[in-house]
Amino acid sequence: MPALTILLSVWTTGSAAGQAIGQPDPVPHASTKATSKASHAPSEGTPSLPPMASGGPGRFPPTATGILDGKVILVDPGHNGGNFAAASIINRLIWNGRETETCDTTGTQTDSGYTEALFNWHVALYLTADLRAEGAIVVLTRTSNTGVGPCVTERAAIGNEVHANAAVSIHADGGPPGGRGFAILEPVADGINNSIVGPSAVLGADLRAAFGKGTGEPVSSYDGVDGIQPRDDLAGINLSVVPKVFIECANMRNSADAALVTSSRWQALAARAIAAGLTAFLLKHR
Ligand SMILES: [Zn+2]
Numbered sequence: 001m002p003a004l005t006i007l008l009s010v011w012t013t014g015s016a017a018g019q020a021i022g023q024p025d026p027v028p029h030a031s032t033k034a035t036s037k038a039s040h041a042p043s044e045g046t047p048s049l050p051p052m053a054s055g056g057p058g059r060f061p062p063t064a065t066g067i068l069d070g071k072v073i074l075v076d077p078g079h080n081g082g083n084f085a086a087a088s089i090i091n092r093l094i095w096n097g098r099e100t101e102t103c104d105t106t107g108t109q110t111d112s113g114y115t116e117a118l119f120n121w122h123v124a125l126y127l128t129a130d131l132r133a134e135g136a137i138v139v140l141t142r143t144s145n146t147g148v149g150p151c152v153t154e155r156a157a158i159g160n161e162v163h164a165n166a167a168v169s170i171h172a173d174g175g176p177p178g179g180r181g182f183a184i185l186e187p188v189a190d191g192i193n194n195s196i197v198g199p200s201a202v203l204g205a206d207l208r209a210a211f212g213k214g215t216g217e218p219v220s221s222y223d224g225v226d227g228i229q230p231r232d233d234l235a236g237i238n239l240s241v242v243p244k245v246f247i248e249c250a251n252m253r254n255s256a257d258a259a260l261v262t263s264s265r266w267q268a269l270a271a272r273a274i275a276a277g278l279t280a281f282l283l284k285h286r
Pocket of ligand 1: 108
Protein backbone atom coordinates (compact mmCIF):
# COMPACT_ATOMS: atom_id res chain seq x y z
CA MET A 1 0.00 0.00 0.00
CA PRO A 2 1.98 3.01 -1.26
CA ALA A 3 0.25 5.64 0.88
CA LEU A 4 1.09 3.79 4.07
CA THR A 5 4.64 3.19 2.92
CA ILE A 6 5.12 6.90 2.37
CA LEU A 7 3.64 7.73 5.75
CA LEU A 8 5.86 5.21 7.48
CA SER A 9 8.96 6.46 5.75
CA VAL A 10 8.18 10.00 6.88
CA TRP A 11 7.94 8.83 10.47
CA THR A 12 10.88 6.49 10.48
CA THR A 13 13.33 8.76 8.71
CA GLY A 14 13.05 11.08 11.67
CA SER A 15 11.80 14.59 12.13
CA ALA A 16 12.82 17.42 14.40
CA ALA A 17 10.24 16.19 16.90
CA GLY A 18 11.51 12.64 16.52
CA GLN A 19 15.00 13.70 17.45
CA ALA A 20 13.83 15.58 20.49
CA ILE A 21 11.57 12.99 22.06
CA GLY A 22 12.25 10.19 24.48
CA GLN A 23 14.31 11.70 27.24
CA PRO A 24 17.32 9.64 28.18
CA ASP A 25 17.23 8.91 31.87
CA PRO A 26 18.89 11.87 33.60
CA VAL A 27 20.29 9.62 36.34
CA PRO A 28 21.13 6.33 34.62
CA HIS A 29 22.48 4.59 37.70
CA ALA A 30 20.10 6.07 40.17
CA SER A 31 20.67 4.32 43.45
CA THR A 32 21.24 1.10 45.26
CA LYS A 33 17.69 1.46 46.54
CA ALA A 34 16.34 1.36 43.01
CA THR A 35 18.51 -1.69 42.30
CA SER A 36 17.12 -3.52 45.30
CA LYS A 37 13.59 -2.81 44.08
CA ALA A 38 14.41 -4.52 40.82
CA SER A 39 15.14 -7.73 42.72
CA HIS A 40 11.39 -8.14 43.11
CA ALA A 41 11.12 -8.98 39.41
CA PRO A 42 8.71 -11.86 38.76
CA SER A 43 10.23 -15.31 38.65
CA GLU A 44 8.37 -16.29 35.50
CA GLY A 45 10.73 -14.18 33.39
CA THR A 46 10.65 -10.53 32.47
CA PRO A 47 10.10 -8.76 29.19
CA SER A 48 13.14 -7.31 27.50
CA LEU A 49 13.80 -3.83 26.23
CA PRO A 50 13.35 -3.71 22.46
CA PRO A 51 16.22 -2.36 20.36
CA MET A 52 16.27 1.40 20.00
CA ALA A 53 15.18 2.97 16.75
CA SER A 54 17.30 5.49 14.94
CA GLY A 55 14.54 8.12 14.98
CA GLY A 56 15.01 8.88 18.67
CA PRO A 57 15.76 7.14 21.95
CA GLY A 58 12.12 6.50 22.85
CA ARG A 59 10.91 5.59 19.40
CA PHE A 60 10.37 2.03 18.20
CA PRO A 61 9.44 1.15 14.61
CA PRO A 62 7.06 -1.64 13.64
CA THR A 63 8.35 -5.21 13.65
CA ALA A 64 5.69 -6.35 11.17
CA THR A 65 2.95 -4.94 9.00
CA GLY A 66 -0.60 -5.19 10.30
CA ILE A 67 -3.82 -3.40 11.13
CA LEU A 68 -1.98 -0.57 12.91
CA ASP A 69 0.27 0.31 9.96
CA GLY A 70 1.13 4.01 10.06
CA LYS A 71 -0.30 4.59 13.54
CA VAL A 72 1.82 6.29 16.19
CA ILE A 73 1.06 5.30 19.77
CA LEU A 74 2.46 6.92 22.90
CA VAL A 75 3.03 4.44 25.72
CA ASP A 76 3.73 6.17 29.03
CA PRO A 77 4.80 3.88 31.88
CA GLY A 78 4.01 5.91 34.99
CA HIS A 79 6.75 6.95 37.47
CA ASN A 80 10.31 5.57 37.26
CA GLY A 81 12.46 3.28 39.39
CA GLY A 82 15.01 6.00 40.15
CA ASN A 83 12.37 8.39 41.51
CA PHE A 84 12.71 6.89 45.01
CA ALA A 85 16.20 8.35 45.35
CA ALA A 86 15.57 11.65 43.58
CA ALA A 87 13.13 13.60 45.74
CA SER A 88 14.71 16.96 44.91
CA ILE A 89 14.06 16.37 41.21
CA ILE A 90 10.63 14.81 41.27
CA ASN A 91 9.23 17.13 43.97
CA ARG A 92 9.88 20.20 41.83
CA LEU A 93 6.58 21.98 41.20
CA ILE A 94 5.31 22.22 37.63
CA TRP A 95 2.19 23.79 36.10
CA ASN A 96 -0.26 21.12 35.02
CA GLY A 97 -2.67 23.33 33.08
CA ARG A 98 -4.88 24.13 36.08
CA GLU A 99 -2.64 24.21 39.13
CA THR A 100 0.77 23.20 40.39
CA GLU A 101 1.71 19.54 40.69
CA THR A 102 5.00 17.79 41.41
CA CYS A 103 7.21 16.87 38.46
CA ASP A 104 6.66 13.16 39.15
CA THR A 105 6.02 10.81 42.07
CA THR A 106 7.38 7.46 43.18
CA GLY A 107 4.08 5.65 42.66
CA THR A 108 2.75 2.98 44.97
CA GLN A 109 3.80 -0.60 45.70
CA THR A 110 2.41 -3.86 46.99
CA ASP A 111 2.64 -4.68 50.68
CA SER A 112 5.63 -6.89 49.83
CA GLY A 113 7.45 -4.02 48.09
CA TYR A 114 6.89 -4.72 44.41
CA THR A 115 6.87 -1.25 42.93
CA GLU A 116 4.26 0.26 40.66
CA ALA A 117 7.08 1.75 38.56
CA LEU A 118 8.35 -1.75 37.76
CA PHE A 119 4.86 -3.10 37.04
CA ASN A 120 4.15 -0.17 34.71
CA TRP A 121 7.49 -0.71 32.97
CA HIS A 122 6.90 -4.41 32.36
CA VAL A 123 3.38 -3.85 31.03
CA ALA A 124 4.73 -1.10 28.77
CA LEU A 125 7.37 -3.44 27.32
CA TYR A 126 4.84 -6.18 26.60
CA LEU A 127 2.47 -3.59 25.14
CA THR A 128 5.20 -2.09 22.96
CA ALA A 129 5.98 -5.51 21.50
CA ASP A 130 2.29 -6.23 20.84
CA LEU A 131 1.66 -2.89 19.12
CA ARG A 132 4.82 -3.03 16.99
CA ALA A 133 3.82 -6.48 15.80
CA GLU A 134 0.54 -4.98 14.56
CA GLY A 135 2.42 -2.37 12.52
CA ALA A 136 2.39 0.58 14.93
CA ILE A 137 5.22 2.98 15.69
CA VAL A 138 5.52 3.10 19.47
CA VAL A 139 6.99 6.03 21.39
CA LEU A 140 7.93 5.41 25.02
CA THR A 141 8.24 8.24 27.55
CA ARG A 142 11.03 6.42 29.36
CA THR A 143 13.41 3.72 28.20
CA SER A 144 14.41 2.03 31.46
CA ASN A 145 13.18 1.55 35.01
CA THR A 146 16.35 2.89 36.60
CA GLY A 147 16.09 6.56 35.66
CA VAL A 148 14.25 9.57 37.07
CA GLY A 149 11.08 11.07 35.60
CA PRO A 150 10.55 12.58 33.08
CA CYS A 151 8.22 15.18 34.55
CA VAL A 152 4.54 14.64 33.88
CA THR A 153 4.52 17.77 31.71
CA GLU A 154 7.17 16.19 29.48
CA ARG A 155 5.21 12.94 29.31
CA ALA A 156 2.30 14.91 27.81
CA ALA A 157 4.59 16.95 25.54
CA ILE A 158 6.17 13.86 24.00
CA GLY A 159 2.78 12.54 22.84
CA ASN A 160 1.92 15.97 21.44
CA GLU A 161 5.25 16.32 19.62
CA VAL A 162 4.91 13.01 17.80
CA HIS A 163 1.21 13.67 17.03
CA ALA A 164 0.29 10.33 18.55
CA ASN A 165 -2.93 8.83 17.22
CA ALA A 166 -3.56 7.56 20.74
CA ALA A 167 -1.76 7.73 24.07
CA VAL A 168 -2.02 5.70 27.25
CA SER A 169 -0.44 6.17 30.67
CA ILE A 170 0.01 2.88 32.46
CA HIS A 171 -0.41 2.82 36.24
CA ALA A 172 -1.59 0.71 39.13
CA ASP A 173 -3.31 2.21 42.14
CA GLY A 174 -2.55 2.34 45.83
CA GLY A 175 -6.15 2.26 47.00
CA PRO A 176 -7.93 0.96 50.10
CA PRO A 177 -6.93 -2.67 50.82
CA GLY A 178 -10.55 -3.78 50.71
CA GLY A 179 -11.10 -2.40 47.20
CA ARG A 180 -9.97 -3.89 43.93
CA GLY A 181 -10.33 -3.55 40.18
CA PHE A 182 -9.23 -1.29 37.34
CA ALA A 183 -10.21 2.26 36.39
CA ILE A 184 -9.75 4.51 33.38
CA LEU A 185 -8.88 8.15 34.15
CA GLU A 186 -10.17 10.56 31.52
CA PRO A 187 -9.45 14.24 30.79
CA VAL A 188 -11.72 17.12 31.75
CA ALA A 189 -11.79 20.15 29.43
CA ASP A 190 -9.38 22.89 30.52
CA GLY A 191 -8.88 24.90 27.34
CA ILE A 192 -5.65 23.22 26.29
CA ASN A 193 -7.13 19.74 25.98
CA ASN A 194 -10.68 20.63 24.84
CA SER A 195 -10.41 18.92 21.48
CA ILE A 196 -9.39 15.56 22.92
CA VAL A 197 -11.98 15.17 25.68
CA GLY A 198 -14.51 13.54 23.33
CA PRO A 199 -12.08 11.18 21.56
CA SER A 200 -10.46 10.28 24.88
CA ALA A 201 -13.86 9.21 26.23
CA VAL A 202 -14.19 6.89 23.22
CA LEU A 203 -10.69 5.58 23.84
CA GLY A 204 -11.54 5.09 27.51
CA ALA A 205 -14.68 3.12 26.69
CA ASP A 206 -12.75 0.92 24.25
CA LEU A 207 -10.02 0.31 26.82
CA ARG A 208 -12.51 -0.47 29.56
CA ALA A 209 -14.26 -3.06 27.39
CA ALA A 210 -11.04 -4.66 26.19
CA PHE A 211 -9.34 -4.70 29.59
CA GLY A 212 -12.28 -6.31 31.33
CA LYS A 213 -12.66 -8.89 28.58
CA GLY A 214 -8.96 -9.62 28.24
CA THR A 215 -8.03 -9.88 31.90
CA GLY A 216 -11.26 -10.72 33.71
CA GLU A 217 -10.40 -7.95 36.16
CA PRO A 218 -13.50 -6.21 37.58
CA VAL A 219 -13.96 -2.45 37.29
CA SER A 220 -12.81 -0.63 40.41
CA SER A 221 -15.00 -0.97 43.47
CA TYR A 222 -13.86 2.42 44.77
CA ASP A 223 -12.51 4.58 41.90
CA GLY A 224 -14.92 6.15 39.41
CA VAL A 225 -18.26 4.94 38.12
CA ASP A 226 -18.31 1.72 36.10
CA GLY A 227 -14.54 1.97 35.78
CA ILE A 228 -14.46 5.53 34.43
CA GLN A 229 -13.07 8.43 36.50
CA PRO A 230 -12.75 11.96 35.04
CA ARG A 231 -9.67 13.72 36.45
CA ASP A 232 -8.74 17.38 36.18
CA ASP A 233 -5.58 17.26 38.30
CA LEU A 234 -3.19 15.32 36.07
CA ALA A 235 -0.75 17.09 33.76
CA GLY A 236 -0.60 14.01 31.56
CA ILE A 237 -4.17 14.56 30.39
CA ASN A 238 -4.59 18.27 31.19
CA LEU A 239 -1.83 19.14 28.73
CA SER A 240 -2.47 16.52 26.05
CA VAL A 241 -3.68 17.51 22.60
CA VAL A 242 -3.80 13.88 21.44
CA PRO A 243 -6.43 11.36 22.63
CA LYS A 244 -5.18 10.06 25.96
CA VAL A 245 -6.28 8.26 29.08
CA PHE A 246 -4.64 6.72 32.13
CA ILE A 247 -5.36 3.17 33.14
CA GLU A 248 -5.05 2.07 36.77
CA CYS A 249 -4.72 -1.63 36.03
CA ALA A 250 -5.40 -2.89 39.55
CA ASN A 251 -5.08 -1.95 43.23
CA MET A 252 -1.60 -2.89 44.43
CA ARG A 253 -2.69 -2.61 48.09
CA ASN A 254 -5.35 -5.30 47.64
CA SER A 255 -4.10 -8.84 48.20
CA ALA A 256 -6.00 -10.38 45.27
CA ASP A 257 -4.82 -7.68 42.87
CA ALA A 258 -1.27 -7.77 44.29
CA ALA A 259 -1.01 -11.44 43.31
CA LEU A 260 -1.92 -10.45 39.75
CA VAL A 261 0.31 -7.41 39.28
CA THR A 262 3.42 -9.30 40.43
CA SER A 263 2.84 -12.07 37.88
CA SER A 264 4.59 -11.65 34.55
CA ARG A 265 1.86 -13.74 32.95
CA TRP A 266 -0.78 -11.26 34.11
CA GLN A 267 1.40 -8.30 33.11
CA ALA A 268 1.51 -9.72 29.58
CA LEU A 269 -2.24 -10.36 29.68
CA ALA A 270 -2.87 -6.77 30.79
CA ALA A 271 -0.68 -5.48 27.98
CA ARG A 272 -2.48 -7.63 25.41
CA ALA A 273 -5.82 -6.28 26.65
CA ILE A 274 -4.61 -2.67 26.45
CA ALA A 275 -3.35 -3.32 22.92
CA ALA A 276 -6.79 -4.64 22.00
CA GLY A 277 -8.46 -1.52 23.39
CA LEU A 278 -6.08 0.81 21.55
CA THR A 279 -6.61 -1.17 18.36
CA ALA A 280 -10.41 -0.99 18.65
CA PHE A 281 -10.15 2.79 19.05
CA LEU A 282 -7.66 3.31 16.23
CA LEU A 283 -9.63 1.23 13.74
CA LYS A 284 -12.53 3.68 14.17
CA HIS A 285 -10.28 6.55 13.16
CA ARG A 286 -8.73 5.31 9.95
ZN1 LIG B 1 0.82 5.68 39.27
